[in-house]
Amino acid sequence: MRQSESAWWHWTRLVLLGVFLATVMTVVAVIPLLPTERVILEAGDVASRDVRAPSRITYESAILGAEQEQRAAASVAPVFTPPDSGIARQQLDRARQVIDYIGSVRADPFSTQGQKRAWIVAVPELSEAPIETLDRILSLSEEGWNRAQLETLAVVDQAMRGSLREGGLEEAYQSLLPLVSLDLTADEAAVTVALTQSFLIPNSFLDPDATTQAQARARENVSPVLRTFEADEIIVREGQRVTALDIEALDELGLRQAQVKWPDFIGPGVLMVLGTLLTYALLARLETDVLWSGSALLMFVLAVAAFTLGARLMVPGGAVLRYLFPAAALAMVLASAVGLHAALAGAVFVGYAAGVIADYSLEVITFTVVGGLIAALASRRVERMADLFQAGALAALGQAAVVAAFHVPQGIGQPVGLVVSFAAAIANGGISASLALGLLFLIGPLFDVVTTMRLIELSRPDRPLLQRLLREAPATYHHSLMVANLAEQAAEHIDANALLTRVGAYYHDIGKLVQPYWFTENQMDGLNPHDELDPHASVEVIVDHVRDGLALARRYHLPSRIRAFIPEHHGTNWISFFHSKALESADDPAQIRAEDFRYPGPRPQSRESALVMLADGCEAAVRSIRPATPEQVAEIVNRVIDSRIEAGQLDECDMTLRDLDTVREVYTSALKGMFHPRIQYPQATKPAEAQA
Secondary structure, eight states: OHHHHHHHHHHHHHHHHHHHHHHHHHHHHHSOSSOOSOBOOOTTOBOSSOEEOSSOEEEEOHHHHHHHHHHHHHTSOOOBOOOOHHHHHHHHHHHHHHHHHHHHHHTOSSSOHHHHHHHHHTSGGGTTOOHHHHHHHHHSOHHHHHHHHHHHHHHHHHHHHSOOBTTOHHHHHHTSGGGSOTTSOHHHHHHHHHHHHHHOOOOBOBOHHHHHHHHHHHHHTSOOOEEEEOTTOEEEOTTOBOOHHHHHHHHHTTOBOOOOOGGGGHHHHHHHHHHHHHHHHHHHHHOHHHHHOHHHHHHHHHHHHHHHHHHHHHGGGOHHHHHHOOHHHHHHHHHHHTOHHHHHHHHHHHHHHHHHHTTSOHHHHHHHHHHHHHHHHHTSSOOSHHHHHHHHHHHHHHHHHHHHHHHTTTOTTOHHHHHHHHHHHHHHHHHHHHHHHHHHHHHHHHHTOOOHHHHHHHTOTTSHHHHHHHHHOHHHHHHHHHHHHHHHHHHHHTTSOHHHHHHHHHHTTGGGGTSGGGSGGGOOTTOOGGGGSOHHHHHHHHHHHHHHHHHHHHHTTOOHHHHTHHHHTTTTOBOHHHHHHHHHHOSSGGGOOGGGGBOOOOOOOSHHHHHHHHHHHHHHHHHHHOOSSHHHHHHHHHHHHHHHHHTTTTTTSOOOHHHHHHHHHHHHHHHHHHSOOOOOOOOOOOOHHHHO
C-alpha cells in the first residue's frame, strides 16, 4: 500500500512540476513581466494621449517603401509583342478574296440592288457595313471601283505592317484616311477606308511575363524611403485615428505594446509543452535520478523557470541586454549540482524559450544554446572556483563566435554596434561564472544537493564536525583521511565523483565521536572494553556508531548524499568477530542468530559509497595485519574486495567488473606505499668517553 502511494505521489509530482514549468514558460513568453510606458494601440484605434518620440530616429519605412514601389510598378507601360507579319499576309490575302467576290457581285447584270447588298453583307467582315457604304461600293464606276480596290489592298498592306495592338484599333482607324491616295475621288476614298477597316485586326498582343518583369525592375529601382522623427516630436496626437504608418513608427521606437489575446498563447503554449515533454524524456533516458529525486527535480524546474523569467526581462530590452543574459550560469549550476545531461537539457530549453520570447529569433536561440552547451560541457567536473570562470570564458568565446556569424556580414557599416555586441557577449561569460558561483553556495543547503562549492566547504579541516573528530577521536580522524585518499584515487580512475567520494570518506565514521574508546584505533595501552562485555552488547555498541553518525550528520546539517556514506560504507556486512565470540561463549550455539550480528544497511547505492566501503575494509585490514611484503598487501586487498562481492554488498550500485579491477590495482599500489616495511634502527648508545 505504501509503495503504491509512493509511486502515485511520485508521478503526481512529476506531472505537477511539468505543468508548472510549461505554464510558466508560456505565460512568460507572451506577457510582459513589468509595467511599461508603451501604449497599446492597433491600426484604427483612437489615441487617448499624445505619443512623442523619446529620441531622434531615422528609419526605413516599409509601408512608404511599398507604396512607392506600387506607384513605380503602376507607371510601367504594358509590354506588347512585336507585329506578326504572318497575320498581315493573312489579312491581305483575305482582302483580295473579298474584293474579288465584291467585283463579281457588281458584275452580275440580273440581280437587283437589294440582292447585291444582301450578298455583300453575307461576307463576315462586311456584315455590319452601313447601307451608305454598300451603295457607294455598288454605285462606283468600273474605273472608280478598280482604283478603289487597288488602293484598298495598298492601304491594308501599309496599315498591317505597323503595330496594331489589342484595344487600339480605333486609333488605327483614325489614321487610315491620310494613307489614301489623293488621286481618288471622295466616294472612292470612302469605299477604300471602309473596306480597309474591315480587314484590320490586332497583330501585337500583351506580353504578361515581360510586363511583370518590367514592373519588378521598376520596384527594384525605388530607393529606400526614410522617415525621421526628432526628439519629442509628436508621432500620434490625442484623438487622432491611428494608421498603419503610425503603428510602424511606434514599433520602430519601441513605444507600442501589442494587445495580448488568448490565441497568442496557442503557439508558445504548444512549443513549451513540447519542450517540457522532450526535456522530461531526455532526463528519463539519461539522468533518471533527477526525476526520482524530489529536491533535484524541484531545483531543476525552478532554476529553468527563474532563468526564463530573466530572459523575459533582458532579451526584449535591446541588443546589449540581450547579449548579457547569463544563460550559461544555468548550465554551470545544473552541471555541478544535478548532472551533465540535466545541464544540457536545461540549456537547450532556456535557449529555446529565449528565442520564442525574442519573436522566434534564430540568432537568440543560437546565442543562448551555444553558450549554455559549452558551459555545461566545460563544467562537468567543477572542483575549484577557477573551473567555473574557465567554463565562463569558453562560453564567452562561443557566444562571440555566434555574434560574429550573425552580425559581421551586415555590421561592416556599423562598427560601433558590432563592437558593443562583441563586448556584451564576452562580458556575459564573467557574469555567468560569478552568478553560478553565488547560486551554487545558495542552492546547496536550500535543496539538499551536493554542489561543488558545498563539497569544497565541507572538506575544509576547520569544519566543526571534523575538528571534533580530530580532537576527540584522532585515530579515527587519521583513518578517515587514509580512507579518503584511497577512495579518491580510485574514483578518479573509474570516472566517479572524486570530490564527493573524498568528502563522504571524511564523515563516514563520525558516529565514533559518541563513544570513541569502543573502537580499536582509539584504544590506548592495549585495553579493550569489549573483553568485559557480552558479544551482543558489543555488537549493539558497534552498530550504534552508524545511528549516532546519522544523528550527528543531521544535527550539523550535512547533505543527504554525504549522510548516505555513514550507513552504506558498512552495508549489511556481517560482524564476524563478535559472532564467533558469541558462539564460543553460548551454552547452545543454535540459539545464536547470525542476523543479530549484521549492520542495518542499506548496501551501497552509488559507486562513491562503494569505493569508501572497499577502502575502509582494505585500510583497516592492512593496518591490522601489518603485511611484510607487497604481495601480502595485494592478497589482503583482493580478499577484502572478493568478500564484499560474495556477500552481495555491491549488487545495488552500478560498479562494473572493469571498475573493480581498477580499484584493486589502485588500492594495492596506494597501500603498498602507506604500509611498506620500515628499517629497524638499533638503539643508540652513548660513547664510552661520555659515560665516563
